[in-house]
Amino acid sequence: MSTRILAVEDDERIRTSVRLALEDEGWIVDEAASGEEAVELFQATPADVVLIDIMLPGIDGFELCRTLRRTSDVPIVMVTARNDTHDVVAGLEAGADDYLTKPFAPKELSARIRALLRRMRPTMPQHARLAFGDLEIIPDEGKVTIAGREVSLTKTEFRLLCVLAGNPGGVFSREDLLDKVWGYDYFGDGRLVDVHVRRLRTKVETDPAEPRHVVTVRGLGYRLQS
Secondary structure, three states, X not given: OOOEEEEEOOOHHHHHHHHHHHHHOOOEEEEEOOHHHHHHHHHHOOOOEEXXXXXXXXXOHHHHHHHHHOOOOOOEEEEEOOOOHHHHHHHHHOOOOEEEEOOXXXXXXXXXXXXXXXXXXXXXXXXXXXXXXXXXXXXXXXXXXXXXXXXXOOHHHHHHHHHHHOOOOOOEOHHHHHHHHHOOXXXXXXXXXXXXXXXXXXXXXXXOOOOOOEEEEOOOEEEEOO
16 A cells, blocks of 8 residues: 655645655655644544644644644654754654754655654564563564553654663664664754653653663663663
């Protein structure tokens, strides 16, 4: 089946350009000019990837992202007109997996989407079941539990956890994680890693401010421990 992409952009010229570029890649593209329209379209026909412009009329891109995250772990790319730290971090905190800054080349957009689709697969051997104290990871089922209680992770959060679990106790730098989790040249933008680690901790740690499993190794990166 063809990959279906939902492009949410209020500027018709940009929206049409994005649709034509993605259709050239052989993907099916649904368009929405507002957050409200996007929610209706996604409920009727779920997409494989969603592109969301931050500045939308009515429901803005941040709220749309949070709305989709309540019911779906679909990969989301936030699109911003500024490479502004606040916008980027706010978009990732809202649940986006990645971000793209305008203006962008069609080839860059296509490459990001292909990388997103590739990295949605677990990175650990099938049927592996790893335990880190009360944290248990079952990659082939896409399941994570804390003290027997299943927790809901996005696909990127799950992949991040699987990568860390693939080398228990080993330290991964931000660059290592960008390569292994995002699988694309992000020019060393550690914001993707830091925000996703923060979000992961809110779900797998009893006290995210004092993490016991996903810990920071000062000056080096992150590791997973029991």
